[in-house]
Amino acid sequence: MSNNLKILVADRQIVRPGDILAVMEQKIAKPMYNPEKHVYIYEDKIVSAVLGLASITDNDISVIPLEGRYFPRVGDTVIGLVVGVGITNWILDIRAPYKAILNAGEVIENFSPITTNLRDYIDVGDYIVAKIAVFDRTRDLLLTVKGKGLGKITEGIVIEIEPSRVPRVIGKKGSMLNLLTSKTGCNILVAQNGVVWIRCKDEKSSEIAVKAIRLIESRAHMRGLTEHVRMFLDKELA
Amino acid sequence: MIEKPVLIRDDGLRHDGRKPEDLRPIKMQVGILKNADGSAYVEYGKTKVVAAVYGPREVHPRHLALPDRALIRCRYHMAPFSTSDRKSPAPSRREIELSKVIREALEAVIFSELYPRTSIDIFIEVLQADGGTRTTGLTAASLALADAGIPMRDLIAGVAVGKVDGVLVLDIDEVEDEYGEADMPIGYAASIDEIMLLQLNGVLTPEEFKKAIELAKEGARKIYDQMKKTLHDKYLKIIEK
Numbered sequence: 317m318s319n320n321l322k323i324l325v326a327d328r329q330i331v332r333p334g335d336i337l338a339v340m341e342q343k344i345a346k347p348m349y350n351p352e353k354h355v356y357i358y359e360d361k362i363v364s365a366v367l368g369l370a371s372i373t374d375n376d377i378s379v380i381p382l383e384g385r386y387f388p389r390v391g392d393t394v395i396g397l398v399v400g401v402g403i404t405n406w407i408l409d410i411r412a413p414y415k416a417i418l419n420a421g422e423v424i425e426n427f428s429p430i431t432t433n434l435r436d437y438i439d440v441g442d443y444i445v446a447k448i449a450v451f452d453r454t455r456d457l458l459l460t461v462k463g464k465g466l467g468k469i470t471e472g473i474v475i476e477i478e479p480s481r482v483p484r485v486i487g488k489k490g491s492m493l494n495l496l497t498s499k500t501g502c503n504i505l506v507a508q509n510g511v512v513w514i515r516c517k518d519e520k521s522s523e524i525a526v527k528a529i530r531l532i533e534s535r536a537h538m539r540g541l542t543e544h545v546r547m548f549l550d551k552e553l554a
Numbered sequence: 555m556i557e558k559p560v561l562i563r564d565d566g567l568r569h570d571g572r573k574p575e576d577l578r579p580i581k582m583q584v585g586i587l588k589n590a591d592g593s594a595y596v597e598y599g600k601t602k603v604v605a606a607v608y609g610p611r612e613v614h615p616r617h618l619a620l621p622d623r624a625l626i627r628c629r630y631h632m633a634p635f636s637t638s639d640r641k642s643p644a645p646s647r648r649e650i651e652l653s654k655v656i657r658e659a660l661e662a663v664i665f666s667e668l669y670p671r672t673s674i675d676i677f678i679e680v681l682q683a684d685g686g687t688r689t690t691g692l693t694a695a696s697l698a699l700a701d702a703g704i705p706m707r708d709l710i711a712g713v714a715v716g717k718v719d720g721v722l723v724l725d726i727d728e729v730e731d732e733y734g735e736a737d738m739p740i741g742y743a744a745s746i747d748e749i750m751l752l753q754l755n756g757v758l759t760p761e762e763f764k765k766a767i768e769l770a771k772e773g774a775r776k777i778y779d780q781m782k783k784t785l786h787d788k789y790l791k792i793i794e795k
Contacts, residue, residue, distance in 0.1 A: 332785045333663075333700050334708035334745035349665055349705070356665075356707060363745065365665065365705035367785055382789065384703025385591060385610060387669070413610045413672035453670050454621065480703060537789050 320375070321362070327372040328539065330382075331364040337377050338362040353378035369537055382537060386479035386509040388412045390451050393466075395474065395511035396459065398442045403429050406438055408446070408459065411479065411509045418446060418459045443469040445505065445513065465505070472503070472515035475526060477533050479510035484536040485529060492532065492542055499549040500525045524552045558733045561718040568730070574723040577713070577773055582693075582784040584701045592702025596694040599727060600684035605694035607702040610672035624669040628657035630691055632680040652688045653678075659692060659741045659751035665705040674704060685727035686714050689739045692751060697781055701788075708743035710750050711777040715740070715766040717758060722766050724773045738766055742774035 321338040325331060340360045347358035354366045355378060364370070368379040388394070388410065396408030396416055404427075408416040420427045420434055438444065445466050446459035461467050477485065485506050486493050497504055502516040502525045512529060516522035528545055535541060561569055568574065578599030587593035590606035597603075613619040630653040634643050645653075660676065676698070678691040689712030696710040716726035718734035731737050736756025742749055749767075758766060 330786050330789050332709065332782050333706040334743065335782070336745065349668075351668055351705075354705060356705075358746070363707070365707065366703055367700050381703050383592065383701060387610075413612055413669060415612070535792060537792075 321377065323372060323377060325370045325372075325377075327370060328537075329370045330368075330537065331370050331379055332367050333365055335364045336361050337364055337370060337379070350378075354381055355379055380483060381480050383478075384480050385413065386411050388414065388416075388448050388451050388457055388509075390448050392448045392508040393505075394446060394448060394459075394509040395469070395505075395507040395513060396444050396446060396509075398438055398440050398444060401434050401438075401440060403434075406434065406444075408444060410459075411476070411511070412457070414451075415456045416446075416448075416459050417456055418444065418461065422459075422461050438468055443474050443511075443513070445469060445507070469513055472513055473522060473526070475512050475514070475529065477510045477512060477529060478536075479508075481533045481536045482506055482508060482510055484541065485512070485532050487542060492545065495542060495546060495549070496525060496528060499546075499553060500528070521553075524549065527552065559729060561730055561733060562721050568718070568723060570727070572723075574721055575769060575772070577725045577776060578727065580777060580780060582697065582780060584697050584784055584788050590698070590702075592698040592700070592704070594694045594697035594701060596690050596697065598686050598690045598693075598725060600682060601686050601690045601727075602680070602682040603687065603690045603694045604679045604681060605691065605698040606677045606679075607674065607695070607698040607704065608677075609674035609702070609704070610669040611675075613671065613673040619671045619673070622667060622670055624664070624666040625673040626657055626661050626664060626666060626676070627673060628653050628660065628676040628678070628695070630656055630678045630680075630688070632683060632687070636680045636683045652691070655751055655753065656688065656692050656695060656741075659710060660695060660699065662748075662750050663696075663707045663710060663743060664699065665707070668705060674699075683728070685729075685731045686712075686725060686739070688712065689714050689741070692741045693777060693781065697784065700785055708745045708748075709778060709781050710741045710743050711774040711781060712739065712741045712751065713770055713773040713777055714738060715770040715773075717756065717762065717766075722762060722769055724769055736762075736766075738763075738770065740767070740770045740774065742771055742778070744771075744775050744778040 323338045343360045349356040366381045368381040394410045396410040400407035406418045449460040451457040505513040581597040583595045592607040692712035717736040738754045741751030
């Protein structure tokens with residue numbers, strides 16, 4: 317958006333579908349939707365398409381959605397639940413509108429469907445940390461486990477949160493996640509699809525970590541949330 | 555046949571004491587159902603409607619999936635206890651038609667091309683009917699979609715205009731609908747100034763029609779403002795807690 321904007325809303329203000337966020341100097345010929353920013357532009361107006369919080373950065377405006385399911389993007393780290401085992405692949409539920417496929421060749425070297433039974437490696441009910449390798453909307457998406465920190469989950473606990481709350485749990489430049497890990501001493505992975513993997517030394521700290529994440533989830537749009545969580549953690553850990 | 559009641563009293567007010575341009579008292583709530591992705595409850599006077607939205611999710615049965623956009627399915631249904639005589643729970647001709655017109659109104663605002671091969675399912679359940687159930691249902695469905703986080707061009711507010719005893723009146727109820735001369739429900743997206751649903755049952759002259767549209771838009775704008783406020787308040791409440 318090169319042309320100058322007259323912004324009509326405040327940063328972090330709650331906006332709803334149809335709310336006019338800004339007016340541009342020039343009109344555009346064809347209405348267009350910007351899926352990354354959750355805004356749509358028609359004539360000279362920039363309008364919110366979802367229920368969310370306005371986010372203003374140097375002459376640009378976008379909306380952070382407060383609701384909604386997870387929609388996959390290539391490169392996202394996700395945690396999937398294995399729901400099916402095929403002859404050459406596993407089928408995973410990653411809480412998206414599409415099934416996710418993990419091919420056996422990703423996991424097993426020199427894979428041959430005749431000699432190996434996939435259930436010996438990964439079975440229904442296992443959680444897998446994976447990256448989305450291919451997704452072009454015309455076919456079910458493909459996952460990969462080749463990379464650091466990817467693979468089957470064998471310890472710790474897994475909880476599900478609202479996918480729209482993921483950016484808040486991570487925080488600006490990971491500030492919230494850093495706070496959580498440093499205070500509780502737990503290892504926490506927040507996947508883009510709203511599944512959180514927590515590994516702690518003892519049960520008490522994992523309990524507190526879960527409580528803190530639930531707190532962030534329920535107050536995602538609160539100002540000064542990081543401070544609030546810091547106080548909560550200090551109180552609980554004392 | 556029962557004798558026709560007095561619809562416009564001598565003092566110019568309607569049978570329930572409203573002025574011709576008055577709406578019934580309206581109540582709205584969002585996020586009332588735990589299991590749905592989005593939900594809303596709306597009351598227009600004695601008409602009470604619940605709407606629930608699921609999706610975008612995988613399409614079942616699979617062959618219905620569309621390769622280029624989301625399949626939007628809508629079910630408008632009246633509960634057996636919503637009317638004075640028990641209504642059969644099986645979908646009637648009327649309910650199938652209303653499901654279709656509400657779906658078409660919503661299809662025009664949803665960015666369905668963002669979610670190919672998925673479905674967005676909308677359920678509208680009328681709990682109590684006292685006229686204007688399709689417009690109440692449309693308002694509730696629109697709120698539920700916003701609550702589900704589905705990208706839309708705008709919210710739609712539904713409202714009906716009727717003609718009773720020769721007077722154009724806003725938001726008609728059951729009695730006015732039954733004994734009036736015309737009933738015109740509209741669905742109006744106020745921010746983008748577009749009419750998404752328009753039906754007319756009865757007779758209006760071209761002049762009356764233009765006036766009725768203006769009256770409906772004015773009423774719909776009030777409802778639209780309340781919808782926006784309801785969505786805003788849901789989050790404000792949590793902050794205050």
